[in-house]
Amino acid sequence: MGIGEGTGFVLLALLGGALLTHGLERWVGPPERGPALPVSLSCGTVLPNADRWLFPAGPIVGFMGVLLGTVVLPFGPDLVARDLGIGVFYFIVVIDFVVLGVALTGWGANTPGAVESCYRIVAQLVAYVVPLGLAYVGAIMMAHSLSTTRIVEAQSGLWFIVLQPIGFALYVVSGLMQSYRHPFLEPFADGIGGGILSVVGGWSALLWRIALAGVLFLVAAMGAVLFLGGWSGPWLPPPVWMAVKTYALMALMLWLGRLARPLSTAEMLALSWRVLIPVGLANVLVVGILILLHVGPG
Amino acid sequence: MQVEGNDIEAAYSLVGLLVIIAAGLGLLAMALWRRPSRTIEAPPAWAQYRFGFLIYALIFLAFDMEMIFMYPWAVVFADLGIAAFVDMMVFIALLSAGIAYAWGMGGLEWE
Amino acid sequence: MSVAGIVEIIAFASSAFIAVAGALGMATTMSMFRSAIFLMASFMGVAGLFILLSADLLGLLQILMYIGGMLVMALFMVLFMPDPGGAMMAAMPEMMTPIGRFFSLGLLPENSHAAAAEMSGAHAEHDTHADHGGGHGTHARHQDAEHQRGRERKEGDDAHGGGDHHAHGAQGGSHGMGHMDMSDMSMVTPVRAWAAWLAVATGCVIVGLLVLRPSWPVSSALPDPRSADQVGSLLMDKYMVGFEAAGFLILIGIVGAVLAAHSGQHPDHRDREARVAVNAPPPPIEADFLEPLSQPLRDDDKCSPAPDGGHANHHAGGEGPT
Numbered sequence: 074m075g076i077g078e079g080t081g082f083v084l085l086a087l088l089g090g091a092l093l094t095h096g097l098e099r100w101v102g103p104p105e106r107g108p109a110l111p112v113s114l115s116c117g118t119v120l121p122n123a124d125r126w127l128f129p130a131g132p133i134v135g136f137m138g139v140l141l142g143t144v145v146l147p148f149g150p151d152l153v154a155r156d157l158g159i160g161v162f163y164f165i166v167v168i169d170f171v172v173l174g175v176a177l178t179g180w181g182a183n184t185p186g187a188v189e190s191c192y193r194i195v196a197q198l199v200a201y202v203v204p205l206g207l208a209y210v211g212a213i214m215m216a217h218s219l220s221t222t223r224i225v226e227a228q229s230g231l232w233f234i235v236l237q238p239i240g241f242a243l244y245v246v247s248g249l250m251q252s253y254r255h256p257f258l259e260p261f262a263d264g265i266g267g268g269i270l271s272v273v274g275g276w277s278a279l280l281w282r283i284a285l286a287g288v289l290f291l292v293a294a295m296g297a298v299l300f301l302g303g304w305s306g307p308w309l310p311p312p313v314w315m316a317v318k319t320y321a322l323m324a325l326m327l328w329l330g331r332l333a334r335p336l337s338t339a340e341m342l343a344l345s346w347r348v349l350i351p352v353g354l355a356n357v358l359v360v361g362i363l364i365l366l367h368v369g370p371g
Numbered sequence: 372m373q374v375e376g377n378d379i380e381a382a383y384s385l386v387g388l389l390v391i392i393a394a395g396l397g398l399l400a401m402a403l404w405r406r407p408s409r410t411i412e413a414p415p416a417w418a419q420y421r422f423g424f425l426i427y428a429l430i431f432l433a434f435d436m437e438m439i440f441m442y443p444w445a446v447v448f449a450d451l452g453i454a455a456f457v458d459m460m461v462f463i464a465l466l467s468a469g470i471a472y473a474w475g476m477g478g479l480e481w482e
Numbered sequence: 483m484s485v486a487g488i489v490e491i492i493a494f495a496s497s498a499f500i501a502v503a504g505a506l507g508m509a510t511t512m513s514m515f516r517s518a519i520f521l522m523a524s525f526m527g528v529a530g531l532f533i534l535l536s537a538d539l540l541g542l543l544q545i546l547m548y549i550g551g552m553l554v555m556a557l558f559m560v561l562f563m564p565d566p567g568g569a570m571m572a573a574m575p576e577m578m579t580p581i582g583r584f585f586s587l588g589l590l591p592e593n594s595h596a597a598a599a600e601m602s603g604a605h606a607e608h609d610t611h612a613d614h615g616g617g618h619g620t621h622a623r624h625q626d627a628e629h630q631r632g633r634e635r636k637e638g639d640d641a642h643g644g645g646d647h648h649a650h651g652a653q654g655g656s657h658g659m660g661h662m663d664m665s666d667m668s669m670v671t672p673v674r675a676w677a678a679w680l681a682v683a684t685g686c687v688i689v690g691l692l693v694l695r696p697s698w699p700v701s702s703a704l705p706d707p708r709s710a711d712q713v714g715s716l717l718m719d720k721y722m723v724g725f726e727a728a729g730f731l732i733l734i735g736i737v738g739a740v741l742a743a744h745s746g747q748h749p750d751h752r753d754r755e756a757r758v759a760v761n762a763p764p765p766p767i768e769a770d771f772l773e774p775l776s777q778p779l780r781d782d783d784k785c786s787p788a789p790d791g792g793h794a795n796h797h798a799g800g801e802g803p804t
Contacts, residue, residue, distance in 0.1 A: 076384065076385055076388060079385045080385065080388060080389065080392065083385075083389060115406050115407075116406060116407055116408060116409055117404055117406055117407070117408035117409075118408060118409060118410075118411055119408050119409070119410040119411070120410075120411050120413075121410065121412070121591050122413070122415045122569075122591045124513070124515075124516070124567065124588055124589055125587070125588030125589075126516070126587070126588045127515070127516065127519065129397075129401055132397060133393060133394055133397030133398070136393055136396075136397060137389075137390060137393035137394070137397075140389050140392070140393050141386060141389055141390070141393075144385060144386060144389065154385060155382050155383075155385050155386070157382055157383075157538070158382075158538070158707055158708060158709065158710065159538055159539050159542065159709060159710050162442050162539065162542055162710070163538075163542055165546070166542045166545050166546045166549075169546065169549045169550070170549070172549070172553070173522075173549055173553065176553055176556075177519070180417075180515050180556075180567070183413075183415050183416055183417055183567065183569075184411065184413035184414075184416055185413065185414065185416045186413075187416070188416040188417070189416075192420070192422050192557065192560075195428075195553045195554065195556075195557055196422075196424050196427075198431075198550065198553060199424060199427050199428050199431040199554070200427075202431070202434075202435065202438070202550065203431065203434045203435070203437075203438060206438040206441065206442075207438075207441075210441050210442070210445045213442065213445040213446060214445045214448055214449060215449075217446060217447075217449050217450065218446060218710075219442065219446055219710050271411075272411060274408065274409070275404045275406055275408065276397075276400035276401050276403075276404040277401075279400065280397060280400065338423075338424070338481070339423065339424075339481030342424055342427050342479075342481065343479065343480075343481070346427060346430070346470070346479050347474065347479060350434075350470065351467070351470070354463050354466075354467060357441075357459075357463065358460070358463070361448065361456050361459070361460075364448070364449050365452070365453060365456060380486075380490065380493075380533070380534060380536070381486075383533050383538065384489060384493075387493060387530075415567075415569065415591075417515075417565070417566055417567025417568075417569060418564075418566075419560065419561070419562075419563065419564050419565075419566065420560050420561065421561055422557055422560070422561060425561070425743055426739060426740060426743050428554045428557065428558075429554075429735075429736075429739035429740075429743065430736055430739065430740075431550065431554065432550065432551060432554060432735075433732045433735050433736045433739070435546070435547060435550050435551070436547075436728070436732050437729070437732060439543050439546070439547070440717065440725060440728070440729075442710065443539070443710050443711075443713040443714035443717060444714055444717060444718065445714075446710040446711055446714050447710075447711055447714030447715050447718060448714075451715075451718055454718070455718045458718060458722060458725070458726070461726060461729070462725065462726060462729040465726075465729040465730055465732070465733045466729060466732065466733065466736075468733060469732070469733045469736035469737065470736075472736065472737055472740065473736060473739075473740045476740050476741075478739075478740040478743070
């Protein structure tokens with residue numbers, strides 16, 4: 074795609090995806106807590122104590138994270154804004170900008186709830202990065218490539234969810250951590266007034282709504298690419314398949330998330346480091362053995 | 372297949388443009404939003420604070436280093452066979468020893 | 483000059499500018515959190531330079547490492563140092579260089595001018611009742627008047643809501659700040675001017691050596707865009723010993739971190755339970771010693787709250803999670 078079409082495609086995909094995610098989250102259940110809390114879009118906020126460089130930079134960095142992440146999502150055999158050679162790695166790096174954005178907004182706001190939200194979001198980062206990476210590594214190993222298009226093409230025979238069920242389960246749990254949804258919503262918890270959601274309004278609320286809905290959309294879409302075969306499917310056109318798989322996976326993640334009680338930050342970190350990481354390392358071992366036994370694509 | 376190095380720059384030019392667009396849209400929205408706004412009064416919260424996930428954070432830094440080795444290995448692993456597998460298993464064993472040590476010494480606790 | 487060439491030059495110039503400006507900001511700003519963020523921004527400039535050299539994997543690795551690393555480092559600075567936000571240091575503009583003042587813009591609250599004026603007149607009486615929340619009492623007595631003025635401004639300023647601040651101050655005091663000695667918080671050394679000029683001179687000498695070098699060897703190899711494959715093959719083939727040695731070093735780092743952090747010797751202070759999520763079901767409301775962390779944020783009602791927007795603001799914060 075050229076630069077112009079690429080830009081338009083990315084903006085359209087992100088805004089459309091975020092809008093549908095927003096609708097799906099409200100349809101699943103009224104969001105009484107967590108990042109889907111409704112925030113006033115019409116009334117801006119003025120914080121006299123804020124760090125006037127970091128606080129406005131937060132929403133922009135968060136929005137930039139999801140915008141850049143949409144660049145490598147494949148919606149069809151040629152419908153990807155840029156098929157970067159290291160697409161999946163780029164995606165992982167760029168989604169971390171959302172964490173950076175929350176940290177900037179939280180610290181910059183200089184209110185107790187927001188600063189606590191900044192600390193908790195860094196705890197969330199510490200918890201999700203390694204298990205999520207281990208879940209990705211399994212799919213990368215089987216596809217021999219970091220490019221999203223090649224990963225989708227490598228699943229033309231059999232979806233990776235069949236070959237790597239542990240990896241898929243790991244991805245679902247770490248994906249919920251990465252998108253701050255139930256049960257891992259401590260950074261946006263009620264006890265701190267919603268965290269940064271209590272100090273944003275107006276333009277920053279709009280950007281954060283897009284960013285927080287967008288990160289769930291991106292996590293679900295990348296899950297569909299990695300484990301559910303992306304845009305491949307029999308009768309419908311590829312973008313429709315991609316959308317169906319993305320939102321089905323998103324609904325599954327939200328539903329599974331709600332089955333658990335909300336975890337505190339301490340419990341989330343313990344879960345990640347004591348359970349998910351050993352499981353992830355075991356998954357790498359298992360997938361490695363499968364590949365050596367010539368199971369799986371090529 | 373010899374491809375030009377400029378492919379990379381061409382690919383990332385879209386990324387650079389999107390960065391500029393995101394910053395531009397954000398600044399535009401900040402400047403143009405002229406609705407009523409409310410002032411929030413709250414005590415300043417920048418103070419020395421002992422967060423509880425200290426050791427988790429240190430071990431996270433170590434494992435971040437591990438993950439950067441795993442991504443390139445995962446790409447070439449299937450072509451290199453069992454030697455590469457054993458290499459990575461040794462690496463993972465070293466790091467699992469680290470986690471086991473931390474767990475046993477009571478490091479994986481919230482403080 | 484083709485469009486690609488111009489774009490390349492613009493990209494190089496902006497990446498280089500961000501790298502240098504970020505480093506400068508990191509060294510001169512008064513806020514420690516901003517310092518970490520500036521270092522992160524500087525390395526994003528470096529990542530841009532890597533990408534221009536077709537080493538995209540390395541460039542993105544830089545960004546990945548530095549987002550994680552700098553956020554953790556910012557938290558460590560919050561752990562160890564007083565005034566991580568820089569508001570107190572920024573209130574003492576006489577101690578900063580002009581560059582420092584520029585990079586510390588935006589840290590002070592907007593009504594600080596009135597507070598500073600009131601402060602210089604009234605700092606005598608703040609000496610006598612400096613004993614607000616217990617933890618700050620010790621260092622009110624034997625300190626430099628100048629430092630004290632900056633410190634007490636925070637405590638005596640009514641605009642920030644006295645009651646919450648006392649609780650906040652006590653909270654900070656209970657973390658072991660009681661013995662904080664203000665006099666070794668000096669961020670200015672007498673040789674600062676010499677150091678700055680020496681750094682500028684060294685930079686000029688290095689750049690001069692680069693520019694005036696007789697000839698640059700030009701390699702005829704084309705950069706290979708398949709960076710992940712290249713790096714992976716090299717790791718498994720030529721640098722395998724280094725790879726395993728790196729793993730061993732990381733293991734040593736983990737062991738050292740666990741040993742040095744003396745885990746288990748810092749039991750939670752009872753006041754923390756209401757504030758920070760603990761590895762246990764939350765305590766019942768009756769045991770909540772602190773004022774709730776999230777006060778209903780007092781805001782003027784210039785605009786009516788949105789139908790659901792009032793939820794986040796008027797929540798009393800008394801109910802814990804779940």
